[in-house]
Amino acid sequence: MPKIIEHDTHDQRPWHFLSLPELIVRLDTGGDGLAVAEAERRLASYGTNALPVPQLPGFWRLFLRQFVSPLIYVLLAATVVSLGVGELIDATFIGLVLLLNALIGALQEYHAQRSAEALRNLLVSHARVLRDGEIVERATGQLVPGDLVLLSSGDRVPADLRLLEARGLEVDESFLTGESLPVNKDSQAICDVDTPVAERRNQCFAGSLVTAGRARGLVVGTGLNTEMGRLSLSLESAETVRPPLFQRIERFSKRLTVALLITVALLAMIELARGTPVLVIFMTAVALAVSAIPEGLPMALTIVLSVSMRRMVKRHVIVRKLVAVESLGSCTVIAADKTGTLTLNQLVAREVAFFDRGGFHVTGGGTEPIGECLPLEGEVQPGDAERLARLSRVAALCNEAELRQLEGGQWHGSGDAVDQALLVLAHKNHQAPGQLLDRYPLQAQIHYEPALGFAATLHRDDGRQLVCVKGALEKLLPMCSHMAGADGDIPLDRKLALARMQELAGRGARVLAMAEGSWDNRHSFAADNLENLCLLGLVAMFDPLRDSAPDAIAQCRAAGINVCMLTGDHPHTALSIARELGLAGKGETAVTGMQLADAEARGGQAVDALTGGTRVYARVSPEQKLTIVQSLQRQGEFVAVTGDGVNDAPALKAAHVGVAMGRRGTDVAKESADLLLTDDNFASVVSGVEEGRIAYQNIRKTVFFLVSTGAAEIVLFLLASAFALPLPLTPVQLLWLNLVTNSLQSIGLALEPGEGDEMQKPPRSPRESLFNPLMVRRVVVSGMVMGGLGFFCFSWLLREGWEVEAARNSVLLLMVLFENVQVFNSRSENRSIFRQPLFNNPVLLLGTLAAQVIHILAMYSPLMQGVLGVSPVSLAHWGALLSVALLQLATMQLLLLFSKRRDHENSIRE
Secondary structure, eight states, X not given: OOHHHHHHHHOOOOGGGSOHHHHHHHHTOOTTOBOHHHHHHHHHHHOOSSOOOOOOOOHHHHHHHTTOSHHHHHHHHHHHHHHHTTOHHHHHHHHHHHHHHHHHHHHHHHHHHHHHHHHHHTTOOEEEEEETTEEEEEEGGGOOTTOEEEEETTOBOOSEEEEEEEEEEEEEOHHHHOOOSOEEOOTTOOXXXXXXXXXXXXXXXXXXXXXEEEEEEEEEEOGGGSHHHHHHHHXXXXXXXXXXHHHHHHHHHXXXXXXXXXXXXXXXXXXXXXXXXXXXXXXXXHHHHHHHTTTTHHHHHHHHHHHHHHHHHHTTEEESSTTHHHHHTTOSEEEEESTTTTBOOOOEEEEEEOSSSOEEEEOOOTTOOOOOEEETTSSOOTTHHHHHHHHHHHHHHSOOOEEEEOTTSOEEEESOHHHHHHHHHHHHTTOOHHHHHHHSOXXXXXXXXXXXXXXXXXXXXXXXXXXXXXXXXXXXXXXXXXXXXXXXXXXXXXXXHHHHHHHHHTXXXXXXXXXXXXXXXXXXXXXXXXXSEEEEEEEEEEOOBOTTHHHHHHHHHHTTOEEEEEOSXXXXXXXXXXXXXXXXXXXXXXXXXXXXXXXXXXXXXXXHHHHTTOOEEESOOHHHHHHHHHHHHHTTOOEEXXXXXXXXXXXXXXXXXXXXXTTTOOHHHHHHOSEEESSOOHHHHHHHHHHHHHHHHHHHHHHHHHHXXXXXXXXXXXXXXXXXXXXXXXXXXXXXXXXXXXXXXXXXXXXXOOOSOGGGSOOOOTTOOSSOHHHHHHHHHHHHHXXXXXXXXXXXXXXXXXXXHHHHHHHHHHHHHHXXXXXXXXXXXXXOGGGSOTTSOHHHHHHHHHHHHHHHHHHHOHHXXXXXXXXXXXXXXXXXXXXXXXXXXXXXXXXXXXXHHHHHHHHHHO
């Protein structure tokens, strides 16, 4: 039994009531964290730090669920009626069809569950913990009581913690306490025994969000032993809300169902007036309703989105919300981060610049501190070596990253990319952080926050205290009174410093200023009290573009999607990168965060005027992303946003599609997003757009195929009733036609690959209806042609003296052939069937052949002959019916030509 449990059994005092020494003793841990072996032992004892995963329904439960549907109730009623009147064959066939449908639906849902479970494994969160004195990243599920966890702004608290140290820590606990505002935490506080959760200032709870500050805390509860775990035991599962796309599809299906049921009822009354037996009318009405209503659409829709989801995973995009597959394809604007998305996020310090003259070029790259600083003017000038040493000392001391050499000789860096680059620079100048901290012990620290724009540290230096500051030059200038010169410190020249910074930024560098000074202890060490510092120099860091980024930008432009770049960098840096990407021309300017703030003060119209034609935003805070997104949405844009920080969460949620960085993104950013990029690459966003457009196309193709074939059968029966002819197909034949042969082919359409021109078309309007005028026109024409030709064949055969059963046999075969032709007509709305590769969708081809082969086999099977009332036909008769079916192909090609000509004439008029 682990020691922590032994202590728990003897000491019932709650964690928030204990003093820090008592806490450490009770948890049996220390300042270096747990030993790896001890952590593994506790993990084996307590289990993983995770809430129990709800047990998924098994296959048989999913199978039974397929029978919960109004349509299925109608078919079950038909089965019961058939049995009641002795129609055993009809009842058997309907029963088999129901079983087949349930089996297919259950298999699809079962597979979707397993796919979702596999994707969930890709979304494992990580936490920074101290093990054996080293900071390592571990999956949150591997945390155990006694682990020492490090928190910073943007992290989700991985377990219940008792705080050891907290600096400016604010935590959002609204999910647990209902308190909407972040809570300030105090590691030194001792709470009363009966202090409620909402007032325990010395604890952080699993699932809460760190909105500001940093902290260290000991894990005191994992899994079900956390406050969230206890809460989960008392909560019922929330009902899942249907995504908008599914709701749109359901509304369309319901409206279509009502219209068709009215038609079927009218047809039934006509047949009843003609004296047709009630049983035949009932069975026919059921069969027609089932055939006309696209009951296969929900399954086909799920297949389309599931296939697209799997395709996206292969292209480094994880879909958190299924409907986002289609939504991403509709975006008209992508607001993209620069760092890490358009660039590699591998900052390298390339140049150290001084203000009066010269500087150093830094060789080498990556996190390996191999390289040297070479003077820009050929030889080291007097005083430059000392200035470089002072600057390197600040780079190493005012730093929160770690850089260490592994056993194999490789170097490993952790922490902020800027800090890592500065550590590499310090190492190249023989300024080892460990030795420096021994020489200058850390006394206090001001952590970097985006709104602050700088970081500072205070160190003991013999008889004085040394201040080290790094940050944006604009932030440091008010703190400085002088700057480092070649022959010593000289008065600060602001214009000279700004000109040097702009020259570096104009070359696309990320520029960071360094300063140092002495602290007089008259004031507290705070941001507002930094003054009389010496500005040492500038460090120019470069973040190379991703190789794929310029091509991805060009693809977006061809697809009618505007891309705007958002960055906290200087406008000169932002414009330089934007020009390399092809986002901005020579005459274009960047909108800054200050300009946005001024426009916000004047109102929404001023902001809209500023953002209307802007493609580059510089020095914008993460909060201003939300302002930009809302402005673009007011202008009618469908906006996708990329983000990685906690402050990006509002913009990610407000966007139509939120895309978070899977590698460097904070937990809150990931949970606010609809999609995750596993490679943090902008090109993957573009790939996701393409897959989203393909998904929407395939949804439309499937809808058209199912609705048009159902419409053809309605037309066939309406014409037969209008001309007082016998029913052209029996109820069982209709069920066979729509629930067997039709379903096989619709699945193939759901797997249709892209047509290749998805990224050469403008985005569709978000307000566009699924059943738009183009689809209505195609459904009406194809339904009239197939239904009319089917009626013509049926009536002609009867006039030629054919028996009704023989004529029905031919009409059923003709309708199967119509389906075979129509499925290929459904492959594209604007491209001829003769311009589409025949073999690029083998599933569709095999499904079409299977539908025809199954029907032919049924005609030769004695069992199916009795069930369906079919019989073999000669090859010549089959060929004649195929010729009739091919008239549908010719009709749709003529309609395509007519539509293209009309669109061309309309474009000329415009």
